[in-house]
Amino acid sequence: MDNENLNEFVLRINAREKTGRKEEVPEMWKHLGGRGLLARILLDEVPATCDPLGPYNKLIFAPGLLVGHRISSFDRISIGAKSPLTKGVKESNAGGTTGYQIVQLRIKSLIIEDQPLDPKFSILYLSKDMIRFDSYDEIQGKGIYESAKILTQIYGKKVAIALIGPGGEMQLRTAGICNLDKDLVPSRISARGGLGAVMGSKGLRAIIFDSEGCPQPTLADPETFRKTQQHYTSTLLAHPQTNVYREYGTSANVRMVNAFGALPTRNFSSGVFEGVEKISAEEMRKNLIARGEDCKTSHACMPGCVILSSNVYGDENGQSIVSPLEYETIGLLGPNLGVDNLDDIARMNEIINDIGLDTIDVGAALGVAARAGVFEFGDGQKAIQLLEEIRIGTPLGRILGNGAAITGEVYAIQQVPVVKGQAMSAYDPRAIKGTGVTYATSPQGADHTCGLxxxxxxxxxxxxxQVDVSKTVQINMAGYDTIGACIFTVFCVSTIPYVIKDFLNAKYGWWVDEDILQTLGRETLLMEHEFNKLAGFTKADDRLPEYMTLEPIAPHNTVFDVPGDEMDDIFKW
Amino acid sequence: MVIFVTLHTVLRDQFPEYVFPMKVSLDEFSTIEVLINTMGILDSQSLIFVVNGINVECNYILKNFDKIDLIPAISGG
Structure with missing residues (x-):
């Protein structure tokens, strides 16, 4: 496999010595990118039993194999490490501009090692000719949004930035890493698994990617690449599902999942929510159009995307509260807390983003807290107050900011919707059992993006x-995450699956077959599974919480009953 | 027989004057396919059909008082 023409390299940063060096890409890494490459590097270089927030863990950035060429929805950045939340393998990918810029810089993988003795944070600046550690004084104590504004004033509007917020500084286990979108808003978050805490443990508050002066990466067969891109984009634009995403966004899931009886309601105690109409996509769209001004019903998170499934949610005066407001966030901060007011949900979303945390895990933690009697379900204002406690780091705030699993342990609650310590997304697994299998068996912990x-x-x-259905989707998603494709391209690519091989062959000069996506997916899953095994994971970690096998959920009154021994064989192929 | 139909997202745009769920009368033993043709829904290829909370195929035979959701497919978030 020859990708020499790309002149890619591995960039290693030593956070203790504040130095960096370029290395050749090892042969075994060349055919991988994104999630697959992260798994390979973790297996090769990180002791699986290490402290996730200690010096032996590594924070790794790896763009997917097809990132960097403005293929619609293919410019995602994968960030990974051993997770402080799950204690296992972790990859979390995001849109925005980081993926594109890192490829322009020719960085196949950025590996941040060790940790500083000095507790003071710094900013890592990377350009074509420079690796530099800058002072972070200008953004000390500031949230994500203000920090991003200041950083773009200092470094210019053409750079990409990956940054953490106060949550990452506090090394909270729900802290993510935020990436700028095309409008310089730090809303594209590698949110899951506490990667922001790992970045905090490396003493880095932000990383600046400045590709000024870098020529476009070369392609082995530019003509075939462009033809494939044209064919893919026209197919994507013509697909009816693109229109649904563009007009209604992912919030269209609200009523759909409620119809299935799987909408997590009041800490996953019911699958239907009486206030569903008020938080539906149809209601949101009506409000956004009526409010005007900043509000947008469709919006691109990265340059070149033609799906435009994002949005800008504004208040009654049309002033932006948050962008985007997505289904998972609505589910975990809305029905899961008994809240039926989209403005309250949007405000909670904005605060969680500004602290730099994962809305799914924090939403689940609030649900557990409400179950424990910390506040009443339905009290959105109290939930907002609790989020401000996370920001200032009160003891209760730190409990919630460390996620649902810790919150459940502290309050001795059995009904905690987590697997491997990570909160479930907004689909109750008792009513969508295949997704329950994914939650249980994914090496990443409970995560819908691993196999919905x-x-x-x-x-x-x-x-x-359900095991077979989950297996197929998990393999495919691990493949998509390895090439850097957005989950929203799946519906289009599944109608023209040959485009993946066409793109890869045209970019790298390879001769791979149509099953390359599945080949990469299987390889990735096996490496992830192996890392977790070395970290001490057993069958017991591949199970849903016991209460979900005992307590039925309305309206179907079903429990999760996929046999454990069937799930144990999921990665045997 | 009478069934109750709820349309989702872009499908609602085709029926702006209706309140959902809408009551629809059909002959007994009608399938979802018949319902779609009766309503004049143009593109049914990428729809998800949910009857009383359970996903079904378009050849599903409807029963009196069934609640059906017609959902343009979407996922993720």
């Missing part, structure tokens, strides 16, 4: 067949 089975042609309430 909502659209599978299967009765979601029966246990039969």
């Amino acid at each position: 089975t909502l659209r599978a042609k299967i009765d979601h309430l029966k246990p039969e067949g």
